[in-house]
Amino acid sequence: MINNRVVITGIGVVAPNALGAADFEVALKEGRSGIRFFEESQSLNFRCQIAARPLITDAYKARYFDDYYQNKLENKAIIYACLAGFEAWENAGLSYSNDQIDFDSGMVIGSGALGMDSTTADIWSKIISGNNKRLGSRAIPQCMSSGAAAYLNKILGLGNRVLSNSSACITGTESVLLGYEHLKLGKAKRMLCGSTEGDGIFIWGAFDAMRILTSDSNEDPTNGSRPMCNSRLGFIPGSGSGAMVLETLESAQSRGAKIYAEILGADVNSGGFRDGGSMTAPNSNAVIHCMKNSLHQAKVSSDEIDLISGHLTGTKGDSTEIKNWKKALGCTQDQFPLINTAKSMIGHCIAGAGSIELVATLIQMEKSFVHGNYNIKEVDPDITAEIPLDRIPMKTVDKEINTAIKANFAFGDLNCSIVLRKWQDG
Amino acid sequence: MDKNKIQEELKNIIAIYVPEKEILDNLTLEHDLINDLKINSAHIVDIVLDVEEKYDIMIEDDVIMQMGTIGQAIDVIHGKVQEK
Structure with a gap:
């Protein structure tokens, strides 16, 4: 059986606190918050009136978009995915042409609730008022779950597998897993992998109804997302997109590409809504099983892990997650590695979270730092009962990261875990 | 309304849907929207909407x-x- 080694050669990101990987590095280091107050959420009586969305400018769009995309792409989930995807493709040193198709390259670009982006309001109101004739041709392409991949590929012209996965909050990590497995099997040379989530009142309002968002920080938005903090009350809805170019090692080396990291192992599973698993909460046994499987496949032992990139949304589940990590790694308190999450800065970017956070992990590996977990006044005692306080850096520290593990968990009782190793030249 | 003016305005409306912009420099009355200007047929309905709004x-x-x-x-x- 073909068993290719798979590496990552390009990254792109559109996050609530930064546009592009270079700016994201600065934002992560300095703890820049992308969480803001929205008057509309207040006027609609949401309990949580703060959210994290990328601040896209026309100038930034003009870097990657032609005039058609600049003016006619409206769905924000698609805009974010296209910007991140084109950046990753360019960052990998790859190009495209208008009249050629590349059958060796494909993509997995997932989304969560792409059709719930606030820009779809115009579509529904035209239909409801009897004016569907005024919709034009773009309503379906910009609401279909495969819309982000479709608009990306209209430009890139990739002819291998083009897939749009949708698995709620693991969508981003799962997109990388799917691309990784496809490349391992030798079915393609390159896969553009990533995920996206749009934003606005429909998504925010629907999550708000579940009473799982922070409601005490409407006047102090940047303090609203507090993963691992004793006072955490819920997550802050976010949006954005991350994208990565995955490539067989052979392909990357043959074209002399810069390699960020190798994917050593990855696993995805479901808790089956059993043993405590539910629509919204993971089955811990399944979580541990997933983490362990990814480590086993990677042939990595827990003492080799330098950084855990957690899911850590800022909900009550954070302490359970820490316990699960500890069990999966099978380590003592003192052996527990550093752990962080970018969610204090960018909120929980739902389906975009996994890919944005993987890009964050790759940047930290490349630039040898661990960004801080901000907004913690006091770590939850249930967490400090499990691991030493100093494993939760509250500000950015310099550190060489050779091996990292990243996991996300999703509505529908889904888990995904990925093990990465920094690429050492020569 | 002057047909020359309409032609100029129509050119601006369709420009965004034309993949190869060079052809717009020598636009003639005989140019077929789909066959010559290579406009995706799905976009004809978008052009009609833009025209309806404009006029x-x-x-x-x-x-x-x-x-x-x-x-x-x-x-x-x-x-x-x-007719208006």
Whole structure:
């Protein structure tokens, strides 16, 4: 059986606190918050009136978009995915042409609730008022779950597998897993992998109804997302997109590409809504099983892990997650590695979270730092009962990261875990 | 309304849907929107919407079929504007 080694050669990101990987590095280091107050959420009586969305400018769009995309792409989930995807493709040193198709390259670009982006309001109101004739041709392409991949590929012209996965909050990590497995099997040379989530009142309002968002920080938005903090009350809805170019090692080396990291192992599973698993909460046994499987496949032992990139949304589940990590790694308190999450800065970017956070992990590996977990006044005692306080850096520290593990968990009782190793030249 | 003015305005409306912009420099009345200008057929409905908005007119579905070339499209718009 073909068993290719798979590496990552390009990254792109559109996050609530930064546009592009270079700016994201600065934002992560300095703890820049992308969480803001929205008057509309207040006027609609949401309990949580703060959210994290990328601040896209026309100038930034003009870097990657032609005039058609600049003016006619409206769905924000698609805009974010296209910007991140084109950046990753360019960052990998790859190009495209208008009249050629590349059958060796494909993509997995997932989304969560792409059709719930606030820009779809115009579509529904035209239909409801009897004016569907005024919709034009773009309503379906910009609401279909495969819309982000479709608009990306209209430009890139990739002819291998083009897939749009949708698995709620693991969508981003799962997109990388799917691309990784496809490349391992030798079915393609390159896969553009990533995920996206749009934003606005429909998504925010629907999550708000579940009473799982922070409601005490409407006047102090940047303090609203507090993963691992004793006072955490819920997550802050976010949006954005991350994208990565995955490539067989052979392909990357043959074209002399810069390699960020190798994917050593990855696993995805479901808790089956059993043993405590539910629509919204993971089955811990399944979580541990997933983490362990990814480590086993990677042939990595827990003492080799330098950084855990957690899911850590800022909900009550954070302490359970820490316990699960500890069990999966099978380590003592003192052996527990550093752990962080970018969610204090960018909120929980739902389906975009996994890919944005993987890009964050790759940047930290490349630039040898661990960004801080901000907004913690006091770590939850249930967490400090499990691991030493100093494993939760509250500000950015310099550190060489050779091996990292990243996991996300999703509505529908889904888990995904990925093990990465920094690429050492020569 | 002057047909030359409509032609200029129509050119601006369709420009965004034309993949190869160079052809717009020498746009003629005979240019077919789909075959010559390579506009994706799905975008004809978008162009009609843009035109309706611009001139505050209604173009019926059967009339859209008559807008194959730039010249024909100008005639339809001109006629509808006159009727107003």
